[in-house]
Amino acid sequence: MLDEILYPSWHWAVSGAAIALILFLLTITGRTFGVSTTFKNICGLVGAGKRNDFFKFDYKEDSWRLFFIGGAILGGFLAGVIFPNPYGVSLDYDTMVSLEKFGIIYPDADSFGHGFFPDEYFRWDSLKAWLIAIGGGFLVGFGSRYADGCTSGHAITGLSHFQLPSLITVIGFFIGGLLMTHFFMPYIL
């Protein structure tokens, strides 16, 4: 009985409600749900704040986020390593077929078999994987700071506050995502 609660993945509605609960918990504790600011905090912690005030790490304002991220990493370990879903992600069949032309065979491309990340494609000994990871990460970091928020800050928090700038930004997220998936990825992967 307990196993049926601890191990399986959640229905999307349960997942969405859980995210809304996190928004509530961070709002009631006086914080703003936004993860991408962590990258700015990392810049500040390694000393970038000395030359540029933008990166300045303010212990009163920013330290909670480090606890939050530490918890998120542990939560991932608990949910994915200690209590893993034995079945993995049930990916759409057409999605699987379309990945084969990139040499990404599902679910073998994920060495854990969870369907979370194609670590057999993104290998430590692949220069291409490093370039994609650094380049893609760069776009996420640059874009989220320029947008002043990522999926949590705009798509969840901003939209929950009925913010038009967040709606336009989220439309931008999808324009970029669709362009990458349908036009650029066939050339990159």
Place this chain on the structure above:
Amino acid sequence: MKGIIFFLIGIFFGITMTKSEALSWFRIYEMFRFESFHMYGIIGTAVIFGAIIISLMKIFKVKIAGGGLVTYTPIPLNFKRHIFSGTIFGLGWALVGACPGPMFVLAGNGYFFILVVITGAVLGTYSYGIIKDKLPH
């Protein structure tokens, strides 16, 4: 000691990202191909419940930590900036198949190559900080 509270909320966030499968590279790819409702269901449910919760907190003037009310500091409306910056983010999101939250949760799941992606994101954030005054906002 306050840190413990945010550590616990973080654990719940990590579990949610994992059990929702929202951290999955494959789920993001599937979403941008419109081949599953899963991710749209998650985001849609989160926004509907989130908007109801935030609205109720505002209507009933719920006191938050520190004694204040729920407020939001709006970003100045600039269509070009929002579309352009959002598109840059989206290009990266689809390519590495993870937005910032899931990146950290993937590391906890044992996918350590994501640390390379996080390094790229820190470099991108740093680059923005260097040139931000030259960009339209």
